[in-house]
Amino acid sequence: MTDPQDATEGTETARATAAAPSRRALIGWGGAGLALGAAAAGGAVAMTRTGNDVDPAAAEVGGAVEFHGAHQAGIATPVQDRLHFAAFDVDTDDRAAFVQLLKDWTEAARRMTAGRAVGEGAYGGLAEAPPDDTGEALGLKPSRLTLTIGFGPSLFEKFGLKDKRPAALVDLPQFPGDNLDKNRSGGDLCIQACADDPQVAVHAVRNLARIGFGKVSIRWSQLGFGKTSSTTPDAQTPRNLMGFKDGTRNIAGTETDRLAKFVWVGEKDGPAWMTGGSYLVARRIRMHIETWDRTSLQEQEDVFGRDKGEGAPVGKAKERDEPFLKAMKPDAHVRLAHPDSNNGATILRRGYSFTDGTDGLGRLDAGLFFLAYQRDVRKGFIPVQRNLARMDALNEYIQHVGSAVFAVPPGVRDSGDWWGRTLFSEEA
Amino acid sequence: MTDPQDATEGTETARATAAAPSRRALIGWGGAGLALGAAAAGGAVAMTRTGNDVDPAAAEVGGAVEFHGAHQAGIATPVQDRLHFAAFDVDTDDRAAFVQLLKDWTEAARRMTAGRAVGEGAYGGLAEAPPDDTGEALGLKPSRLTLTIGFGPSLFEKFGLKDKRPAALVDLPQFPGDNLDKNRSGGDLCIQACADDPQVAVHAVRNLARIGFGKVSIRWSQLGFGKTSSTTPDAQTPRNLMGFKDGTRNIAGTETDRLAKFVWVGEKDGPAWMTGGSYLVARRIRMHIETWDRTSLQEQEDVFGRDKGEGAPVGKAKERDEPFLKAMKPDAHVRLAHPDSNNGATILRRGYSFTDGTDGLGRLDAGLFFLAYQRDVRKGFIPVQRNLARMDALNEYIQHVGSAVFAVPPGVRDSGDWWGRTLFSEEA
Numbered sequence: 023m024t025d026p027q028d029a030t031e032g033t034e035t036a037r038a039t040a041a042a043p044s045r046r047a048l049i050g051w052g053g054a055g056l057a058l059g060a061a062a063a064g065g066a067v068a069m070t071r072t073g074n075d076v077d078p079a080a081a082e083v084g085g086a087v088e089f090h091g092a093h094q095a096g097i098a099t100p101v102q103d104r105l106h107f108a109a110f111d112v113d114t115d116d117r118a119a120f121v122q123l124l125k126d127w128t129e130a131a132r133r134m135t136a137g138r139a140v141g142e143g144a145y146g147g148l149a150e151a152p153p154d155d156t157g158e159a160l161g162l163k164p165s166r167l168t169l170t171i172g173f174g175p176s177l178f179e180k181f182g183l184k185d186k187r188p189a190a191l192v193d194l195p196q197f198p199g200d201n202l203d204k205n206r207s208g209g210d211l212c213i214q215a216c217a218d219d220p221q222v223a224v225h226a227v228r229n230l231a232r233i234g235f236g237k238v239s240i241r242w243s244q245l246g247f248g249k250t251s252s253t254t255p256d257a258q259t260p261r262n263l264m265g266f267k268d269g270t271r272n273i274a275g276t277e278t279d280r281l282a283k284f285v286w287v288g289e290k291d292g293p294a295w296m297t298g299g300s301y302l303v304a305r306r307i308r309m310h311i312e313t314w315d316r317t318s319l320q321e322q323e324d325v326f327g328r329d330k331g332e333g334a335p336v337g338k339a340k341e342r343d344e345p346f347l348k349a350m351k352p353d354a355h356v357r358l359a360h361p362d363s364n365n366g367a368t369i370l371r372r373g374y375s376f377t378d379g380t381d382g383l384g385r386l387d388a389g390l391f392f393l394a395y396q397r398d399v400r401k402g403f404i405p406v407q408r409n410l411a412r413m414d415a416l417n418e419y420i421q422h423v424g425s426a427v428f429a430v431p432p433g434v435r436d437s438g439d440w441w442g443r444t445l446f447s448e449e450a
Numbered sequence: 451m452t453d454p455q456d457a458t459e460g461t462e463t464a465r466a467t468a469a470a471p472s473r474r475a476l477i478g479w480g481g482a483g484l485a486l487g488a489a490a491a492g493g494a495v496a497m498t499r500t501g502n503d504v505d506p507a508a509a510e511v512g513g514a515v516e517f518h519g520a521h522q523a524g525i526a527t528p529v530q531d532r533l534h535f536a537a538f539d540v541d542t543d544d545r546a547a548f549v550q551l552l553k554d555w556t557e558a559a560r561r562m563t564a565g566r567a568v569g570e571g572a573y574g575g576l577a578e579a580p581p582d583d584t585g586e587a588l589g590l591k592p593s594r595l596t597l598t599i600g601f602g603p604s605l606f607e608k609f610g611l612k613d614k615r616p617a618a619l620v621d622l623p624q625f626p627g628d629n630l631d632k633n634r635s636g637g638d639l640c641i642q643a644c645a646d647d648p649q650v651a652v653h654a655v656r657n658l659a660r661i662g663f664g665k666v667s668i669r670w671s672q673l674g675f676g677k678t679s680s681t682t683p684d685a686q687t688p689r690n691l692m693g694f695k696d697g698t699r700n701i702a703g704t705e706t707d708r709l710a711k712f713v714w715v716g717e718k719d720g721p722a723w724m725t726g727g728s729y730l731v732a733r734r735i736r737m738h739i740e741t742w743d744r745t746s747l748q749e750q751e752d753v754f755g756r757d758k759g760e761g762a763p764v765g766k767a768k769e770r771d772e773p774f775l776k777a778m779k780p781d782a783h784v785r786l787a788h789p790d791s792n793n794g795a796t797i798l799r800r801g802y803s804f805t806d807g808t809d810g811l812g813r814l815d816a817g818l819f820f821l822a823y824q825r826d827v828r829k830g831f832i833p834v835q836r837n838l839a840r841m842d843a844l845n846e847y848i849q850h851v852g853s854a855v856f857a858v859p860p861g862v863r864d865s866g867d868w869w870g871r872t873l874f875s876e877e878a
Contacts, residue, residue, distance in 0.1 A: 149748035156743055157693020161686055221676040224805050232743045239812030245805055247648035265585020315584055315660045320577035377652050377673055384667030
C-alpha cells in the first residue's frame with residue numbers, strides 16, 4: 023500500500039512561486055468568512071509533492087511542501103534552513119483520546135505546512151474562547167515547513183502496543199564517551215519541524231503542544247539555527263560549527279535507489295505498519311569549540327580527513343572527489359564514518375547547529391544536533407557510531423550529551439488519513 | 451565631533467545587490483593570494499552607510515551594512531531577522547591589554563560586517579597555527595551583519611574609569627515582579643550581533659570571544675530567532691510570541707528628529723566621550739505562553755489594547771491609526787507604555803523572540819529578549835517600566851528574568867578608529 027517504489031509515480035513537482043499564500047492572506051481575526059474562502063482556495067496553490075523523488079526546485083524560499091505522500095515530508099525533502107525539534111511524553115492512558123490527538127495534530131499539521139493558521143478562522147465570532155491559532159506566524163510565508171512525527175520505544179509500553187514495536191527500533195547501547203543528560207534524551211513521541219523561517223517552525227511546535235495540552239507535554243526541545251547537511255547534491259554544502267563542510271556524501275533526496283536501500287522501510291522488512299517509514303536517531307553533540315579553535319589547522323584537517331577550505335578528501339583536489347581512505351590517518355573522522363569502514367552502513371543526515379547560551383564556565387553551549395534517518399538502526403547509526411566512539415580523533419573535541427530514537431511512520435496519504443493510522447487503526 | 455546632526459550629511463545609501471561578496475569568494479584556505487586580492491577589492495562593494503539616516507533599501511538580503519559612522523550600526527539600522535547577543539566579563543586588569551583587545555575586536559568586526567573572514571587569509575601557509583577564522587561563515591553572505599558594543603556599569607569599576615561613568619548609565623532599580631537570574635544579568639561588556647542569517651551572527655560572537663580568550667569570557671548569551679520590532683515604518687510589523695504585532699509606533703531609522711531627541715546622546719548631555727552614543731537596556735522576558743494560549747481572544751485584546759488580527763488600537767480600524775488611550779482598559783499594555791502615559795518617555799525597541807528549550811515542567815522556555823535604546827535610561831526605560839510593573843495587565847503572563855544595561859559608545863569613524871577610543875584614548 024505504501025511501497026516506496028510506487029511513490030515516484032505519484033510525484034508531481036511544481037515550483038512554488040511568489041504567489042505562494044501568505045499566512046496573513048489566509049486567515050484573520052474579525053474576517054472569518056473571507057478567511058475561510060481563502061483557505062479553501064489554498065488547495066489549488068502550487069506545491070511540491072513529496073515521495074521518493076524530491077525536486078530541488080522545492081528549495082524556493084517561501085513555498086509550501088506537500089504534506090501528503092507515501093513517506094512523511096522532512097526526510098528526503100531538501101533540507102530547510104532552521105529546525106525546532108520537540109520530544110513529548112504522553113500523559114494520558116486513554117487510547118481513544120490519544121488517537122484523537124493524532125488526528126487533531128494531523129489536521130493542524132496539514133494546515134500549517136500549507137501556510138494556513140490552525141482552526142477554521144472563526145475567531146471574530148468567538149471572542150470569549152481562546153484563539154485556535156497562537157498567531158505569531160500570521161503574515162509569514164509557508165517557508166517550506168515540514169512536520170515529521172516519530173514514536174519512541176517508550177510509547178510501545180503504552181496503549182497495548184508492545185507487540186507492535188519494530189525490531190529495528192532498538193534502544194541505543196551506551197557508547198564509550200557518552201555523557202547523556204536524561205532531560206535531553208528519550209521521549210514517547212517527537213515532532214521535527216523544519217522551515218526556512220524559524221518563527222514558522224517554533225509556531226508549529228508550540229501549536230501542536232497547545233493542542234496536546236493535558237494529553238502530552240514537552241519533554242525536551244531543541245532549536246537548530248543552521249543546517250549542517252544537504253539532501254540536494256547541487257547545493258552548497260553547509261559548514262558545521264567546526265568550520266568544516268558536513269554531509270558532502272549525504273544521501274540526496276533524488277537518489278531513489280539509495281533511499282530505498284538505506285532509508286525507507288520496505289514491505290519485507292516489517293512490521294507492516296512501518297512500510298514506507300524510517301527510523302530517526304537524534305543526538306545532541308556538544309562541541310568544545312573553544313578548544314577546537316585553539317587547535318592548528320593541520321590538526322583540524324587531520325581530524326576530519328578533509329581540507330578545511332575546499333572540503334577535499336586528503337590528497338584530492340575537490341570536495342566531491344572520491345575519498346582515498348588509506349591516505350587519511352587511521353583515526354580520521356571521514357575515514358571511520360565512511361561506509362567502506364562500516365560494512366556499507368549508510369545513513370541520511372539532517373542535523374543542525376545549535377547555540378544554547380553558555381555553560382556557566384564562560385563557554386558557549388554549542389554544537390551539532392545530529393539527526394539521521396535509516397531503514398534499520400541496527401544497520402545504520404549503531405555500527406557507524408560504534409566505530410566512531412571507539413577511536414574517532416574528533417572525540418577529543420565533542421561529547422554526546424543527548425540521545426533519542428524514534429520509529430517514523432509512513433506518510434499521511436490523503437486528506438482522510440492521519441499520523442499513526444497504520445499503527446493504531448487495526449485495533450481501533 | 452560626533453554631533454548627530456552632522457551625520458546625515460555623510461549618509462550614502464546604496465542598494466546592496468546580488469553582487470554582494472560571498473564569504474566564500476573572499477577567503478580560502480590554500481588560496482591565500484587570491485583571497486587577499488578579493489578581500490581588498492571588497493572595499494568597492496556597494497554598502498549602506500549608517501548615520502542618522504537609514505534607508506530601508508538596506509533591507510536587501512545578503513548585503514553588507516557599513517560599519518563606520520557617527521553612530522554604531524545596529525541601533526537605527528533596519529532590524530535584521532536574527533540576533534546573537536553576548537555579555538562578557540573582563541578577566542584582565544591590564545589596561546593596555548584590554549585596549550589592544552578593543553582594537554583587535556574593531557578590526558575583526560570591520561571585516562566580518564563586510565562579509566570577510568577574520569585575519570588576512572594566509573591560512574594556507576600556517577598549517578601549524580590555529581586558523582584566524584573559525585570558518586563556519588565561509589560561503590555565507592554578509593547578511594546585513596551589524597556588531598554593536600556596549601559597556602556595563604561594572605566596567606567603570608575597572609581600569610580607573612570610575613569618573614567616566616555616565617550619569618545616565620544608572621543601575622536599574624528592582625521593579626515589582628522582577629525575578630532576575632544573576633547568571634542572565636549584568637556584564638562588563640556586551641556585543642549585539644544582528645544578521646539575517648543566524649549562522650553569521652553566531653560566527654561573529656564566537657570569533658570575538660575567541661579573540662578575547664584570556665582577557666574576557668562570556669557571562670551569558672542569548673539567541674533571538676525572530677525580530678519583534680521594526681525600525682522601517684513601511685515594513686510589515688512583526689509579531690511577538692503572544693501573536694500580537696509589536697513595535698507599531700517604534701522610532702524609525704529614518705526619523706532623524708526623534709532619534710536625536712530620544713536615542714542619540716547629544717553634545718550637551720555629557721560625558722563628551724558618549725556624544726553620538728546611546729544607552730541599551732536588555733531584559734529577558736519569559737512569557738507564560740501556555741497560560742496565554744488558554745486565554746480568550748477578548749482577554750488577550752483587552753490586555754494589549756489592540757485587536758489581534760489587524761493590530762488596530764481599541765475602537766480604531768487600522769494598525770497605524772492614532773490610539774485613543776481612554777478607550778482602552780486602564781491596565782492595557784499599550785495604554786501604559788504609551789509616551790502620553792509616561793511624560794513623553796520614548797524608547798527605540800529592537801527586541802527578538804527566543805525559545806530556549808523547556809523548563810523541566812513541560813513548558814517551553816520562550817519569550818521576548820527585549821532590547822531598547824535611549825538617550826538617557828532615567829528618562830527612557832525606567833519611567834516606562836515603573837508604570838508597566840505597577841499595573842500592566844500583561845504582568846500576569848510574563849516575568850522579567852534577566853536584566854542588563856550598557857553605555858553604547860559612538861560609532862567607529864574610519865579605518866583608523868576603534869571601539870571605545872573616546873573612553874580610553876585621553877588617558878591612553
